Amino acid sequence: MVDLSAITGYTTNTTTTDTATSTLSADMNTFLKLLTTQLQYQDPLDPMDTAEFTNQLVQYSAVEQQIQTNSKLDNLVTLNISNLAAQAVSYIDKVVQVLGDVMPLENGVAKATYTLDKNVTSSVITVKDMNGNIVYSEAGNKDAGTYDFEWDGKDSDGNQLEDGAYQIAVTTNVASGETAANVVTTIFGKVTGIASDESTIYVGLGDSVTSQLGDILTIRNDGYFDKKNTTTDTGTDTGTDSDSDTVVGA
Numbered sequence: 616m617v618d619l620s621a622i623t624g625y626t627t628n629t630t631t632t633d634t635a636t637s638t639l640s641a642d643m644n645t646f647l648k649l650l651t652t653q654l655q656y657q658d659p660l661d662p663m664d665t666a667e668f669t670n671q672l673v674q675y676s677a678v679e680q681q682i683q684t685n686s687k688l689d690n691l692v693t694l695n696i697s698n699l700a701a702q703a704v705s706y707i708d709k710v711v712q713v714l715g716d717v718m719p720l721e722n723g724v725a726k727a728t729y730t731l732d733k734n735v736t737s738s739v740i741t742v743k744d745m746n747g748n749i750v751y752s753e754a755g756n757k758d759a760g761t762y763d764f765e766w767d768g769k770d771s772d773g774n775q776l777e778d779g780a781y782q783i784a785v786t787t788n789v790a791s792g793e794t795a796a797n798v799v800t801t802i803f804g805k806v807t808g809i810a811s812d813e814s815t816i817y818v819g820l821g822d823s824v825t826s827q828l829g830d831i832l833t834i835r836n837d838g839y840f841d842k843k844n845t846t847t848d849t850g851t852d853t854g855t856d857s858d859s860d861t862v863v864g865a
Contacts (some may be wrong), residue, residue, distance in 0.1 A: 704809055718804065741783070818831070
């Protein structure tokens with residue numbers, strides 16, 4: 616299973632929340648210093664306006680309540696993340712379709728899709744290793760639509776590559792004067808583990824790829840990688856597959 620304890624490079628909301636709380640605390644401390652100084656130097660024969668003094672007390676109360684509110688909201692977020700992580704455990708051993716371009720090669724099988732938003736004059740599918748080296752390429756489809764891509768893990772010379780993470784990229788050419796085509800890729804992988812931090816839940820795909828739970832588009836049964844699908848020129852899947860797909864976030 617992929618080691619999710621080593622996840623790095625993700626920005627969470629914790630820093631923002633801590634900064635806001637620190638700012639409120641600093642404001643409250645500053646207010647208390649001003650208030651005590653004001654009481655220290657108040658002339659009993661000429662007291663300050665009580666209305667202004669009351670207003671300052673109200674401000675102090677508002678700052679204190681805001682700090683407590685932020686703390687309770689943080690607790691609710693943490694509980695929500697924990698509940699989602701517990702529910703996500705049911706995804707383990709399921710094959711998921713994820714929005715992204717880094718696909719796991721498992722047992723010499725990798726699957727992805729790419730969507731062209733318009734017709735193009737040519738397209739090329741390339742597969743790169745995690746060092747950015749192109750290990751495989753082939754011609755892609757030209758018509759607008761969604762297409763399956765299946766790779767057996769062999770490089771352009773027919774050598775079998777090791778299982779791991781590989782990046783799929785689709786480059787296109789369009790007619791002169793036309794705007795560039797937009798390409799969206801998704802990848803498939805079997806969920807092998809679940810992890811979370813203060814604001815995000817992650818799923819491990821195979822032994823090498825990590826994705827965010829919110830990027831999952833569909834969930835399929837664990838036999839999906841054993842099935843072959845055919846695709847027409849219009850990008851419509853014509854394969855007969857008795858396995859049901861669950862669409863996430865529909």
